[in-house]
Amino acid sequence: MILPVQDDNSRKSELVRVAAGLFRDRGFERTTVRDIGNAVGLQSGSLFYHFRTKEEILVAVMALGITSTTEQLRAALAAATSPREKVAALVNVHLHSLLGENQAALEVMLYEWRSVSPEQKPGLIVLRDRYEDLWQSALEEAVAAGLIRAEDPRLLRRMVLGSLQWSVQWYKRDGDLSVEQLAQQMLDILLPPPDGQ
């Protein structure tokens, strides 16, 4: 079982946060443990007191990314009062996790999956499935409510998620478009406003 990093171990969680940013910017393979050490003011050897392997850091980053996003999504869905609001929650939470300030972990999960060993994958898949289940339910409600048409709601989920994931490739954090605005525009495309509007 993969557990999210505990808050009470500040050094370790700082390490994970810093590593997330490096992995996102340079990629896991191109980031050395020395890079990570430098970034947190530690010798590279010292990292191995906190983590057994470099891969363990990667897994921790991913686990952190997906669990914290899941928690945020759960809260946002609980606060939503309509199918449309629920879909909005999906888009908002996901884009913020992906593109927001100080966010990196979720993007690492998307792009470094290949560097996870077969032994570690199942644990992460469990966490990911939990997250996607929230998506699935919300989208099915939207289909049921006639907000969106889809014969296969699982394919729908994959397409919508994909259309958001891709934003990491072109979204400019320092551009004119805020994450909120982007979320709204995407939502307008995904869920065309009701007729007569």
Add this chain to the structure above:
Amino acid sequence: MILPVQDDNSRKSELVRVAAGLFRDRGFERTTVRDIGNAVGLQSGSLFYHFRTKEEILVAVMALGITSTTEQLRAALAAATSPREKVAALVNVHLHSLLGENQAALEVMLYEWRSVSPEQKPGLIVLRDRYEDLWQSALEEAVAAGLIRAEDPRLLRRMVLGSLQWSVQWYKRDGDLSVEQLAQQMLDILLPPPDGQ
């Protein structure tokens, strides 16, 4: 200027094809030049008779992937007789390049972009833009024809492309669903069939 690999140099083009598959399966960083050499029956040092660096192979793979897909798309669009058929062409050609048998180059372009040096990126970006321009025109026709609603057609293009790109993460080549079937199902979601059907 990056030129696609010439057909008249069979060894070189074989090399690129083989490398594409390895890069897709293991990632560029995790593929060694020895791996590539073994796969084509060459000593690792001999690769450097054909390419100056490992990165040059990567760039050749990407250039091949994007240019050949562009050519296929251009032909398919020329054969299409309606906006709906044009969108179908986009989805079909792209998915086949991404997921089809013996395809790998385009996926490499998506996932190994970070390994391309700043010097090599501009040449590839030109090729990519050429491809995306074809997408943009076809989608704008579809919007104009009322097939799909979008205030910002560029965002529309990015979302649709993203929803296709993501398929490399979950599509199983050896599963029940053929690429053709997938393309049709995606199309049904993207362009809901006309009312009354």
Add this chain to the structure above:
Amino acid sequence: MILPVQDDNSRKSELVRVAAGLFRDRGFERTTVRDIGNAVGLQSGSLFYHFRTKEEILVAVMALGITSTTEQLRAALAAATSPREKVAALVNVHLHSLLGENQAALEVMLYEWRSVSPEQKPGLIVLRDRYEDLWQSALEEAVAAGLIRAEDPRLLRRMVLGSLQWSVQWYKRDGDLSVEQLAQQMLDILLPPPDGQ
């Protein structure tokens, strides 16, 4: 600024000393980092904990050779009480640095200059000029005192230095002639004893 190797880092200074001998005997290009590692009982990779590149070792060797010789010369000149004794100091110190037991660094500086990158040369040139300035002053005193005739004292310095440098090509460390004897004989040729003697 190139600093001579510190005494407080014994491993590093041992490395420089050993490398100096290897570079002198086999040449810089023909000496591998493995050779150096073996000679100090280290894996070749471990050298790169102490030096960033093989060239950095070369530069350290040269810097050590020229600075320690400069210091010795300065001391010897300070102890000399006549122009003739000063010239003797030049010859003695230089030949000992070049040919003495456990000496190698200065010879490396003479013969591997081409392997130093343009970026590193200026720092070494500063050190070399400092040394040659001591030579220049001492020779000019000798000219002023009528010990030796020369219209252009700079050319004189170059010729005398050259006549010593060349000794590395033919002097046999294990032959009959000691360095002291050689120095004396060279001095006799350079500064013919006063008339009437």
Add this chain to the structure above:
Amino acid sequence: MILPVQDDNSRKSELVRVAAGLFRDRGFERTTVRDIGNAVGLQSGSLFYHFRTKEEILVAVMALGITSTTEQLRAALAAATSPREKVAALVNVHLHSLLGENQAALEVMLYEWRSVSPEQKPGLIVLRDRYEDLWQSALEEAVAAGLIRAEDPRLLRRMVLGSLQWSVQWYKRDGDLSVEQLAQQMLDILLPPPDGQ
């Protein structure tokens, strides 16, 4: 026995000439056979039709350098009519071979000696001794004539030769000082003009 390169093999002698320049400028180890090939418009593999190994090229360069210099010196000495003129011949011929336009071979001989294999050295040493014998005789005549004082004429020869060799390190081919002028100035230092002048 090492034979000088024949004139009747123009490709081969061009190769030696070109290689000499490269070896002088970059050093033997740093010059690749590809460099040489490029410089003469040949593929690197083709060089091995003319020479069995890269070292054979080096040896040819050295042999050419020393034999042609020897011939020039022999001619100049034959034309000299006094001990002083003979010493002038030594200095003139040597400096021209070392520093003159299109000269490189002799300098290569000085600086790449370490790259010659033990098997090839004896042949070159024979050629070199022949040259140095000319020097030795001329200098001994000068000593006998009282032009210069030296207890050990062999040491004298080595010192004088050394003082000339070193010029490759500081002489600027494109500077103000011509080789002729330099030779004259060196001669003035080596053989102070007779008293009363």
Add this chain to the structure above:
DNA sequence: TATGAATGAGTCTTCATTCAT
């Protein structure tokens, strides 16, 4: 907890040399 030094396997790349054509 952390360091500094070292390991050792592995990486890309170079290059003299070979050889069928």
Add this chain to the structure above:
DNA sequence: TATGAATGAAGACTCATTCAT
């Protein structure tokens, strides 16, 4: 004579990991 392709050994350098202190 020359080429183009390939070899294969060797090169410098990297880097996750270990461990005594």
